[in-house]
Amino acid sequence: MRDVPTGSLKLEDTAFLSPPPVGAPLYQGAHALFVHGFNPGATLDLERNGVIVLMGVPGGFPQPLGARLHLSAPLVAGDVVRARQQAHGVTSGWSPSVTVRKHTQDHPDGPPRPRIDPVPVHPGGSRTGVANLLTGSTVWLTANATELARVQDAAPRQGLDVTPDHRPWQQVRAWAHLDGDPSPPSPVQDTVAAPLPLPRPGFSLAYEGTRQVQVTNLVNGARFELSLNGAFQGTWRTWGDAHRVDLPAPLAAGDLLSAVQWLSPGWESQPGELQVWSCGQLPAPQAEPLQCGDTSITLTMMATGATVKVYRNLVKAGEGGGPVVLLDAPVEHGDVIHVVQTLGTCVSQSAQQLTCLCVAPHVTSDPSGLDLFPVGQVDYDGGTTSIGGQTLHIRGTVFYPAQDDGGDAPFNKRRGKRGPVPLVFMAHGNHAPTDPSHLGYDYFQQALARMGFVAVSVDCNELNGWTGGPGNITDRADLINASIAHFQRLNAVGQRFAGVLDFDKVGLMGHSRGGEAVVIAPSRPSRPRAVNIRCVLSLAPTDWGATQGALEGCEFLTLLPAADGDVFENDGAKYYDRCRPPKFKSQLYVHNACHNFFNRRWLENDNGGNLPTMDRSAHERVLLTYGCAFFRSVLAGHDTLGFLVGTELPPATLTFLVHLSFKWSAGMTVDDHEQGNTIAKNSLGRPTTQMGLVAGEYRFNQAMAPQYNDSFYGDSIGMVAEPEAAPGTFRSQLEPPVTLSGKELWIRVADVFIEDMPPAKTGFQLGIELTDGTVEWIDSDAVGGVPLPFDTVFLTKSMLSTLRFPIRCFGSSKILRVARALHLKLNRENARPLAFDDLQVIG
Amino acid sequence: MATQDGGSGPEDTRKQRPAVPGIRSAVARRVRYPKPRRFFTAGREHTEVDVLEVDVETDADFPIAGTGPALFVGDVALIDSERVGERRYRFFAPASTPLAKDASVALGRAGSGIPRPETPRGLLRLEWSADGSR
Numbered sequence: 001m002r003d004v005p006t007g008s009l010k011l012e013d014t015a016f017l018s019p020p021p022v023g024a025p026l027y028q029g030a031h032a033l034f035v036h037g038f039n040p041g042a043t044l045d046l047e048r049n050g051v052i053v054l055m056g057v058p059g060g061f062p063q064p065l066g067a068r069l070h071l072s073a074p075l076v077a078g079d080v081v082r083a084r085q086q087a088h089g090v091t092s093g094w095s096p097s098v099t100v101r102k103h104t105q106d107h108p109d110g111p112p113r114p115r116i117d118p119v120p121v122h123p124g125g126s127r128t129g130v131a132n133l134l135t136g137s138t139v140w141l142t143a144n145a146t147e148l149a150r151v152q153d154a155a156p157r158q159g160l161d162v163t164p165d166h167r168p169w170q171q172v173r174a175w176a177h178l179d180g181d182p183s184p185p186s187p188v189q190d191t192v193a194a195p196l197p198l199p200r201p202g203f204s205l206a207y208e209g210t211r212q213v214q215v216t217n218l219v220n221g222a223r224f225e226l227s228l229n230g231a232f233q234g235t236w237r238t239w240g241d242a243h244r245v246d247l248p249a250p251l252a253a254g255d256l257l258s259a260v261q262w263l264s265p266g267w268e269s270q271p272g273e274l275q276v277w278s279c280g281q282l283p284a285p286q287a288e289p290l291q292c293g294d295t296s297i298t299l300t301m302m303a304t305g306a307t308v309k310v311y312r313n314l315v316k317a318g319e320g321g322g323p324v325v326l327l328d329a330p331v332e333h334g335d336v337i338h339v340v341q342t343l344g345t346c347v348s349q350s351a352q353q354l355t356c357l358c359v360a361p362h363v364t365s366d367p368s369g370l371d372l373f374p375v376g377q378v379d380y381d382g383g384t385t386s387i388g389g390q391t392l393h394i395r396g397t398v399f400y401p402a403q404d405d406g407g408d409a410p411f412n413k414r415r416g417k418r419g420p421v422p423l424v425f426m427a428h429g430n431h432a433p434t435d436p437s438h439l440g441y442d443y444f445q446q447a448l449a450r451m452g453f454v455a456v457s458v459d460c461n462e463l464n465g466w467t468g469g470p471g472n473i474t475d476r477a478d479l480i481n482a483s484i485a486h487f488q489r490l491n492a493v494g495q496r497f498a499g500v501l502d503f504d505k506v507g508l509m510g511h512s513r514g515g516e517a518v519v520i521a522p523s524r525p526s527r528p529r530a531v532n533i534r535c536v537l538s539l540a541p542t543d544w545g546a547t548q549g550a551l552e553g554c555e556f557l558t559l560l561p562a563a564d565g566d567v568f569e570n571d572g573a574k575y576y577d578r579c580r581p582p583k584f585k586s587q588l589y590v591h592n593a594c595h596n597f598f599n600r601r602w603l604e605n606d607n608g609g610n611l612p613t614m615d616r617s618a619h620e621r622v623l624l625t626y627g628c629a630f631f632r633s634v635l636a637g638h639d640t641l642g643f644l645v646g647t648e649l650p651p652a653t654l655t656f657l658v659h660l661s662f663k664w665s666a667g668m669t670v671d672d673h674e675q676g677n678t679i680a681k682n683s684l685g686r687p688t689t690q691m692g693l694v695a696g697e698y699r700f701n702q703a704m705a706p707q708y709n710d711s712f713y714g715d716s717i718g719m720v721a722e723p724e725a726a727p728g729t730f731r732s733q734l735e736p737p738v739t740l741s742g743k744e745l746w747i748r749v750a751d752v753f754i755e756d757m758p759p760a761k762t763g764f765q766l767g768i769e770l771t772d773g774t775v776e777w778i779d780s781d782a783v784g785g786v787p788l789p790f791d792t793v794f795l796t797k798s799m800l801s802t803l804r805f806p807i808r809c810f811g812s813s814k815i816l817r818v819a820r821a822l823h824l825k826l827n828r829e830n831a832r833p834l835a836f837d838d839l840q841v842i843g
Numbered sequence: 844m845a846t847q848d849g850g851s852g853p854e855d856t857r858k859q860r861p862a863v864p865g866i867r868s869a870v871a872r873r874v875r876y877p878k879p880r881r882f883f884t885a886g887r888e889h890t891e892v893d894v895l896e897v898d899v900e901t902d903a904d905f906p907i908a909g910t911g912p913a914l915f916v917g918d919v920a921l922i923d924s925e926r927v928g929e930r931r932y933r934f935f936a937p938a939s940t941p942l943a944k945d946a947s948v949a950l951g952r953a954g955s956g957i958p959r960p961e962t963p964r965g966l967l968r969l970e971w972s973a974d975g976s977r
Contacts, residue, residue, distance in 0.1 A: 173967060236959050254868065333878040388881060389878065428910075429909050430908060430909055431907055431908075432907050464907065466904075466905065466907060466911070466924075466925060467911075467924070467925045467926075468911030468913075468922055468923065468924045468953055469883075469910060469923035469924060469953075469955065470883035470886075470923075471881045471882075471883065471888075471923065474888065512909035513909055515952070542909045542910065543954065543955060544922065544953060544954050545885070545922070546883060546885055546886060547886050548885065548886025548887060565861070566908045566909045566910055567909045568910075568956070569955045569956035595909065606908070608861065625861040625938070702956055702957055713956065
């Protein structure tokens with residue numbers, strides 16, 4: 001990606017105008033919907049079930065909310081709607097259709113609970129934002145049980161003007177319903193006085209020609225007053241942060257914008273000002289990286305009020321108001337994309353130039369953000385049990401979907417009536433026994449409970465301290481199983497949890513010694529009968545030697561902190577390699593992550609700050625997003641596995657530090673080197689050949705020969721290919737030939753660490769040899785690249801991660817690709833030994 | 844006149860793996876337990892009544908962490924341990940464990956990978972308590 005002068009490009013403007021997408025999902029009962037991405041000032045048409053029901057509706061500005069289109073009759077399940085826009089005499093095509101559903105199809109327990117956002121709410125506040133709404137809901141706010149505001153036909157995130165303004169000592173809640181079905185109430189927000197004086201408002205840069213400005217640095221609930229060249233423009237209420245204001249006329253260069261804000265009359269802030277910039281200063285907009293096959297671009301930065309134009313190979317292929325602009329056709333490998341923005345007659349002086357990458361997954365939804373239920377929390381005490389000759393308490397804390405937030409709240413009636421819920425049992429690791437380590441995962445428990453799981457954190461503190469040995473691990477496993485048995489009893493004869501727990505869907509999460517314990521808990525004799533442990537998340541697990549053989553019968557995820565200052569050897573890599581799951585296993589090797597920061601009660605950075613370390617919240621975010629994706633997929637059947645495969649990215653997570661391995665049990669394995677049939681044959685028993693490199697099979701572990709070197713910490717056999725003078729290739733034969741169209745080739749790879757950190761990344765090419773003998777190649781850099789090892793100074797590892805090569809990367813999908821061999825080519829000038837494992841055909 | 848640089852580059856301020864405590868003494872004895880004690884070999888659990896105990900005094904305490912102390916008696920690593928007092932640890936092994944007489948002792952870390960000695964070897968040798976049977 002780079003910016004190029006717009007004037008140097010011969011851009012060809014066509015009459016193409018992007019269809020404006022209709023906000024989805026849409027549910028029965030909504031009286032309104034939202035249309036996005038149209039040109040500022042465009043008019044909109046809406047088609048419902050093939051009939052145009054709205055025509056020429058002024059859209060205004062597409063950001064921040066889109067245009068709210070009111071319907072004469074509420075939506076009905078099965079309705080099909082789509083929209084188009086007209087701007088500067090051009091009519092777009094119709095947007096992709098959205099089919100209306102009943103909200104209970106996606107939310108069988110009723111609409112999700114609204115969330116007041118942002119918080120805190122301040123006394124004097126005049127407007128409050130509410131998020132997590134279904135489009136078209138009715139939403140209202142109460143303060144101390146008195147209604148303050150109500151909005152019908154709400155957007156997914158909706159502001160409400162409150163009357164009277166918020167006061168001190170109020171408890172504010174949001175409520176919603178759709179199609180007569182009420183949501184649970186939002187969490188209570190107590191009003192909290194804002195620090196005074198209020199800050200000076202700011203502005204996003206405004207450019208000549210715009211008719212919309214964005215005021216920033218606003219306080220939640222404040223009123224702000226905007227002036228232009230000293231002339232009063234109006235007073236607005238805001239929920240804070242940033243607020244867009246539509247203007248009656250375009251701004252001119254040099255115009256002076258000014259704003260002040262207040263929560264209480266007489267306590268105005270100092271004014272913030274901005275002088276409008278000239279057309280010549282309008283920069284290129286910025287877009288997310290493109291993945292080949294994308295049918296839209298997403299802007300990450302654009303001028304307020306601008307129109308964005310997208311050119312494919314210099315011919316216009318998209319135009320709209322962002323942040324998403326639909327294109328006239330999917331982006332193909334080799335296309336050159338230019339993106340400019342316009343304000344009136346002004347065109348940005350530069351254009352962003354992009355080409356698509358074969359694999360550039362997009363940020364999508366937040367797998368930890370499913371917020372459906374209030375959360376109850378209670379400590380449990382199941383008495384004592386004898387484990388390993390010790391008398392231990394069966395106790396801990398449990399978070400669960402409840403009627404309302406708080407301790408001792410009843411289980412959510414509606415959820416309970418629908419059927420039993422899955423459970424996740426968590427086990428902490430070793431720490432000072434005086435620290436309640438089991439309380440350290442409350443953020444993870446709460447997130448799981450909000451989405452309908454019962455999340456139990458087992459108190460293993462009686463096993464903490466200076467005791468070492470495998471017995472300490474088996475004791476932890478038995479104590480986890482004792483807690484499972486206790487909840488079985490509560491499900492059978494208890495009060496709160498009677499009949500609402502699903503022991504056919506149980507997951508385990510363990511950290512450190514707890515991470516080793518959860519690997520063995522499913523196979524311990526102490527495991528209660530009639531419990532189906534379907535999945536195990538092993539976070540930074542130790543290896544005290546308590547495991548024996550492979551974990552079987554459970555889907556598996558291990559999270560390995562690369563900057564772990566305690567469990568230095570990332571022993572979970574061995575568990576990953578050994579695991580034989582029913583469907584899949586997954587490994588996250590997380591650079592800049594330490595051992596302790598996943599537990600809120602473990603305060604010190606175990607690597608002593610000697611290694612680059614993310615902050616604590618970033619650690620929690622990794623565990624939350626990937627952990628929730630894992631448990632939701634396995635225990636609730638949600639479509640969240642893409643986060644572990646790597647086809648989508650969670651938001652607000654340092655995903656560039658997370659290196660994924662993923663293996664489907666059912667994939668066609670071309671070579672995993674485990675057959676003992678030498679490097680000369682692959683796992684299919686077909687011959688391999690090497691030219692210009694030296695490849696051999698080695699044990700990727702610390703324990704057994706033959707090892708390539710001592711930088712491998714897993715437990716598999718793989719291949720290391722050393723380059724010779726010329727680019728070298730390794731050929732692995734497929735016989736009979738394999739049809740690859742529509743499939744992906746996956747391979748695990750690592751840049752083998754040898755003594756010193758390499759200065760720059762290396763890579764390789766993967767080739768498919770078709771039946772006519774031609775070989776097509778894709779570079780590893782086009783699919784995410786081979787990561788550099790994480791430099792730990794004293795224990796830098798060669799840790800493999802999985803690269804996915806979709807066959808579409810090799811060119812037009814219209815060609816049927818039947819391969820008779822796969823190739824690996826070490827083609828870099830800085831080629832270094834690369835480790836490979838698990839070459840698979842997926843799909 | 845001698846210079847101080849000696850051709851060395853700037854020091855890498857990122858420290859090596861934190862050091863394990865030093866070892867001051869290691870005293871073994873053979874004990875017969877009234878109740879069998881658990882041991883694990885290659886993940887398999889078994890019990891023993893005849894047990895070797897090795898009491899070790901260190902110059903500092905191990906941190907309480909996921910990993911923990913390992914005692915090397917010669918090439919044999921003992922990882923079953925508990926703290927019996929300030930800077931005092933007791934290691935356990937089945938009585939059949941072949942501990943060489945006068946073997947050198949060292950400390951390392953268990954719980955992550957294969958334990959390796961991390962304190963100097965050869966400075967201290969295993970002693971046997973007077974009431975030991977060997």
